[in-house]
Amino acid sequence: MNYWLMKSEPTEFSIDDLAARPDRREPWDGVRNYQARNFMRDAMRVGDLAFFYHSNCEPPGIVGIVRIASEARPDPTAFDPRDKHYDPKSDPDDPRWWLVEVEFVEKFGRPVTLAALKSRPELADMQLVKRGNRLSVMPVEPRHWDIIRKMAYEGA
DNA sequence: GCCAACGTTGGC
DNA sequence: GCCAACGTTGGC
Numbered sequence: 798m799n800y801w802l803m804k805s806e807p808t809e810f811s812i813d814d815l816a817a818r819p820d821r822r823e824p825w826d827g828v829r830n831y832q833a834r835n836f837m838r839d840a841m842r843v844g845d846l847a848f849f850y851h852s853n854c855e856p857p858g859i860v861g862i863v864r865i866a867s868e869a870r871p872d873p874t875a876f877d878p879r880d881k882h883y884d885p886k887s888d889p890d891d892p893r894w895w896l897v898e899v900e901f902v903e904k905f906g907r908p909v910t911l912a913a914l915k916s917r918p919e920l921a922d923m924q925l926v927k928r929g930n931r932l933s934v935m936p937v938e939p940r941h942w943d944i945i946r947k948m949a950y951e952g953a
Numbered sequence: 954g955c956c957a958a959c960g961t962t963g964g965c
Numbered sequence: 966g967c968c969a970a971c972g973t974t975g976g977c
Contacts, residue, residue, distance in 0.1 A: 806963090830972080853963050911964080929970040931962050 800937040801847035821901035833934035838895040858910035867898035
């Protein structure tokens with residue numbers, strides 16, 4: 798079982814949007830970064846858990862937990878010329894971009910903000926808090942996962 | 954293969 | 966809105 802962190806801008810797709818889906822599931826489409834794609838396509842397994850991170854908002858931070866609910870499959874938005882994430886270089890016979898489905902698990906009572914994460918010396922080696930990090934899908938070390946969950950439940 | 958130009962991410 | 970950091974593109 799692996800742990801992950803997945804970013805989304807809440808104005809695009811928020812954890813409340815996910816919770817409001819009838820089946821509480823959603824394809825995590827639109828990822829257009831090779832490293833992030835590789836994590837989804839090659840390393841994620843059904844049942845893995847991921848932090849849902851709100852980026853580009855006030856405040857940025859982890860707002861809850863989702864479960865990986867499907868194996869990876871080609872991202873159909875790459876093939877749709879009307880889609881904002883259309884990529885003419887993604888060939889349906891050899892797809893360039895992939896997605897997994899995520900399923901709502903829980904929303905924290907209050908977010909664990911990026912500022913709070915940065916204030917913890919034990920989290921200093923997390924990929925997320927490192928300077929210049931732009932990766933939208935990344936692994937989370939189990940020890941970091943445990944610390945952050947405690948922060949969420951303590952309201953820290 | 955190098956690298957400058959460009960576009961995007963995302964915190965602040 | 967600004968801009969640093971980073972990834973991608975394309976000329977050479």
